[in-house]
Amino acid sequence: MRQNDSYQTQLSVHQTTRKSKTGSISKTTDTTKVTQPAYRKKKPIGKMVVFGAMSLGFYALLLSNMQLVTNTFTLGGWYAVLPVGTAFLFSFVHGAFASNFLSVLGLEPKKS
Amino acid sequence: MKKILTILMAALIGTLLIHNAYAGGPPPKNVMKGIFTQLDPATKTVTIKVDGHDDLRILNIGPDVTIDDIVLNKKVMVSLDPNAGPNVIKDISLMFFEMTVTKVIALLIIGFIGGLLSGFIGSGGAFVLTPAMMSLGAPGAVAVASNMCHKFPKAMVGAYKRWKYGQVDIKLGLVMAVTAIIGVEIGIRIQQKILNHWGNAGSNLYVSVVFVLVLAIVGGYILRDALTMTKGATEAKTSNLALKLQKIELWPMMEFKVARVRISAWITVPVGLFTGMLAATIAVGGFIGVPGMIYVIGASAMVASATELVVAFVMGAFGSVQWGIAGLIDIRMTLLILAGSLIGVQLGALGTTYVKDYTIKLVMAAVMLIVAVSRGAKIPIYLADLDLIPRLKQQFFVALDGVSFWALMVALGVAGIIITAAMVKGMLLDRAEKQGQPIKEAIS
Numbered sequence: 391m392r393q394n395d396s397y398q399t400q401l402s403v404h405q406t407t408r409k410s411k412t413g414s415i416s417k418t419t420d421t422t423k424v425t426q427p428a429y430r431k432k433k434p435i436g437k438m439v440v441f442g443a444m445s446l447g448f449y450a451l452l453l454s455n456m457q458l459v460t461n462t463f464t465l466g467g468w469y470a471v472l473p474v475g476t477a478f479l480f481s482f483v484h485g486a487f488a489s490n491f492l493s494v495l496g497l498e499p500k501k502s
Numbered sequence: 503m504k505k506i507l508t509i510l511m512a513a514l515i516g517t518l519l520i521h522n523a524y525a526g527g528p529p530p531k532n533v534m535k536g537i538f539t540q541l542d543p544a545t546k547t548v549t550i551k552v553d554g555h556d557d558l559r560i561l562n563i564g565p566d567v568t569i570d571d572i573v574l575n576k577k578v579m580v581s582l583d584p585n586a587g588p589n590v591i592k593d594i595s596l597m598f599f600e601m602t603v604t605k606v607i608a609l610l611i612i613g614f615i616g617g618l619l620s621g622f623i624g625s626g627g628a629f630v631l632t633p634a635m636m637s638l639g640a641p642g643a644v645a646v647a648s649n650m651c652h653k654f655p656k657a658m659v660g661a662y663k664r665w666k667y668g669q670v671d672i673k674l675g676l677v678m679a680v681t682a683i684i685g686v687e688i689g690i691r692i693q694q695k696i697l698n699h700w701g702n703a704g705s706n707l708y709v710s711v712v713f714v715l716v717l718a719i720v721g722g723y724i725l726r727d728a729l730t731m732t733k734g735a736t737e738a739k740t741s742n743l744a745l746k747l748q749k750i751e752l753w754p755m756m757e758f759k760v761a762r763v764r765i766s767a768w769i770t771v772p773v774g775l776f777t778g779m780l781a782a783t784i785a786v787g788g789f790i791g792v793p794g795m796i797y798v799i800g801a802s803a804m805v806a807s808a809t810e811l812v813v814a815f816v817m818g819a820f821g822s823v824q825w826g827i828a829g830l831i832d833i834r835m836t837l838l839i840l841a842g843s844l845i846g847v848q849l850g851a852l853g854t855t856y857v858k859d860y861t862i863k864l865v866m867a868a869v870m871l872i873v874a875v876s877r878g879a880k881i882p883i884y885l886a887d888l889d890l891i892p893r894l895k896q897q898f899f900v901a902l903d904g905v906s907f908w909a910l911m912v913a914l915g916v917a918g919i920i921i922t923a924a925m926v927k928g929m930l931l932d933r934a935e936k937q938g939q940p941i942k943e944a945i946s
Contacts, residue, residue, distance in 0.1 A: 449841065453601070456834055460598045461577055463833045464535065465553055470826030473651055473833045477822070480837055481655030481844060488845040489663075492852070499667055499852040500932055 398428045434490045441487035448480060533581045535597065535829060538574045548572055548591070550580065553829060564590040579641055598832055599639030608638065609838040613652075615914045617843025621660045621850020622921050623866045624810030625788030627843070628653065629873055630910050632785060635835055637907060646785065647825035648835040654818030655840060660847040661811035667855055669804050671760035675812025677767065678774040678791065682817050685778020693783050703887035706880075713784045714878045720793050721870030728863035744800030761801035761809070773798055774813075781817060788814060789870055796863075803862040804854060853921055856928025861920070869917050876909030 406420045452459060463473045492498075536552040536559075546563045563569070564583050571594050583592035599605070612634050616627035628649050635645035664670050697705045744763075752766040773794035781787030788810050795806035825831055854862065879902045885891045886899070 445841075449837070452834065452837060456598075456601060457576075459833060461537075463831060464577065464597070464829040466535075466827055466829030467554065469829065470823060473826050473831040473836070474819075474822055476833055477651050477655050477836060477840070480840055481659055484841060485655075485659045485844045485848075488659075488848050491845065492848055497849065497852060497929075500855040500928070 397425050400424045400426075433494045433496075435494055438487060438490035438494050441483055441490060445480070445484045445487045448483060533579060535577060535579055537577055538572055541569070541572050541574060543569050559589070561589045561591050562587075564592050567591050567594060579643070595641040596639075597641065597644060598834070601834060605638050606838055608634075609835060610842040612914070613839035613842030614846040615842075615918050616839070617656055617660075617846025618850040618853075618921055619846075619865075619869065619914070619917050620656060620811070620814075620843065621663075621847035622807070622853055622917075623788070623862055623869070624792050624807030624814070625786065625866070625869075628785045629789075630914055631839060633907070633910060638835075640832060640835065643830050644832050645835075647822075647828070647830035648832045649785075649839075650818055650825055651822040651831045651833070652836040652839045652843065654815050654822055656843045656847050657811045657815035657818055659844055660851050661808070661815055663848050663851040664808040664811060664854070667808075667851070668760070669808035669854065670812060671758050671801065671805055671809045672812060673756070674758045674761050674763075674770070674795070674799070674801065674805075675809040676816070677756065677770050678777065678795070678809070679813045679816035681771050681774025682778035682781070682787065682791070682813055683820055685775040685780075686782040686817060686821065687778075688775070689779035689782025692779070700888070703884055707884040707888060709784050710877050710881050710884060712780075713786070714874050714881065716780065716784070717786075717789060717870045717874035717877075720789065721867045721874060723797075724793060724863050725867035725871065728860045728867055731860035731863070740800040741797045743797055747798060748800055758799075758801070761795075761799070761805045763800050765799055769799060777813065778817065787817060789866075792866065803859045803866075807854070807862055807866075808851075850921065853925040853928075856932065857924045861924045865917055865920050865924075868920065869913050872909055872913035872916060876906050876913065879903075879906040879909065 401421060401423055403419055403421050405417055408416055408418050410416065463469065463476070534550075534552050536550045538548050538550050539558065540549040542548070546569075547560050548563060549558050549560055551558050561580070561582075563572070564586055566583075573594075573596060577597045579595045579597050580591055581593045583590045586592070612631060616631050619625065620627050628646075631649050631652075632642075632645045635648060636642055640648070661670055661675075665672070693705065696708050700708075744765075747769050748763065748765045750766055750769070752768050754767045755764060756767045756770070757764045773791065777787040777791035777794065780790050791813055792803075792806045792810045795801045795809060796803055799806075801809065822831070882891065883899050883902055886893045
């Protein structure tokens with residue numbers, strides 16, 4: 391929640407010129423403290439939607455052509471490239487979707 | 503060091519090229535894949551177009567098969583009866599079961615929990631996915647092949663995530679993978695010998711007995727270890743065996759930076775070999791590999807479970823290629839399970855950052871023991887199949903089958919609950935700590 395976000399503070403020590411009451415100008419150091427809400431990583435909603443759409447598209451393609459796919463992919467020999475390659479392709483696309491999905495849900499690994 | 507690894511890899515690839523006929527498990531003799539094109543009930547023959555051949559073959563329907571079993575225009579696996587003469591069909595199984603919505607949902611859910619488990623304890627989940635696929639209607643060989651094809655991408659994604667969290671020891675994983683692949687080849691030969699000697703029933707019995715023994719013994723040991731940790735010390739101690747083995751100075755000595763272990767390479771060989779052998783025979787490699795890395799090599803449970811994903815990836819890729827060449831992968835099952843497991847594995851992986859070492863051991867032990875019960879329930883059935891015990895009432899066997907299946911579901915459920923509970927607790931603690939910080943800052 392934004393209210394529960396921690397704050398980050400910035401302390402800076404710098405040289406300033408100060409005019410005293412008598413009119414003389416002197417150089418001193420001054421510190422300023424600025425506080426603001428901590429930087430928040432934006433949730434990757436866009437990426438999730440893109441990869442999710444790609445993944446859904448691939449699955450729809452698979453499920454609508456089940457018999458053709460299963461018959462061709464099991465012909466053996468060099469056709470082995472088909473199931474193995476498809477598994478890789480799905481894992482990249484769907485894996486990216488899953489990763490972004492979990493980030494959007496707020497499930498992140500513990501930073502230690 | 504690198505030279506030794508390259509030589510070993512070259513030897514492995516050489517063996518693979520020579521023995522590329524064999525899949526990840528022995529494709530049974532007298533089995534062919536193809537599509538029935540024509541049925542002639544009068545002569546009790548059926549024409550089949552076998553995969554990879556252009557000509558059609560005519561087969562006779564054997565006494566065990568009825569006309570109704572013949573399904574046309576769908577890919578089937580046909581096993582011939584060599585004793586009844588040439589071209590006599592003994593058994594037909596439909597290679598690809600009908601995909602219904604219930605089955606899709608079942609595969610998604612099982613895939614998710616299996617993936618969660620994998621991401622957390624490193625074990626592939628094959629022990630639950632393969633029987634689940636078979637109970638949905640896939641023939642055994644297709645179930646094993648499809649699971650293998652799903653295992654390596656899932657392990658790849660899990661290993662990548664856990665490597666980003668700094669838990670994977672890549673060097674240890676690759677060293678183990680090399681001997682694991684050799685172990686797989688040995689395991690296949692042993693499996694074949696048993697299949698040839700005692701047939702299917704004997705093979706099932708052997709697999710189940712080894713399964714139950716290994717899981718019960720190792721699982722019990724890990725449980726005891728995890729429970730002593732919850733009671734007393736919170737920091738994991740390296741086992742005494744590992745400490746003793748690490749003292750042995752046998753060239754080549756290897757340093758594993760992430761695991762923080764310095765040990766002779768020879769010690770990793772039996773661990774890898776047994777992982778591979780057991781993966782090939784009883785389809786569980788992780789349940790030997792991870793405890794092996796913890797108690798024999800001396801890595802922490804966190805690093806061992808993460809590194810096992812690397813081994814699982816290599817073994818899975820290797821096996822999948824072989825199964826793919828044999829043409830036995832049902833890609834629909836693979837991809838539907840992947841749909842759930844890719845989410846589960848990443849969730850499990852990030853979950854490990856919130857828990858202590860002993861939680862991983864606890865989950866592993868719980869799963870191993872319940873699955874041992876599940877498989878143990880089937881042993882009387884196999885004993886009866888081999889006429890080693892008298893055949894009891896059919897209802898008793900049906901009940902045992904039910905116990906076996908539901909015990910498996912309980913194992914998944916228990917694992918899911920423990921992992922979720924541990925993760926939620928860890929996340930809430932973490933959030934509370936973060937909220938305490940601004941107050942601390944304001945005070946100071």
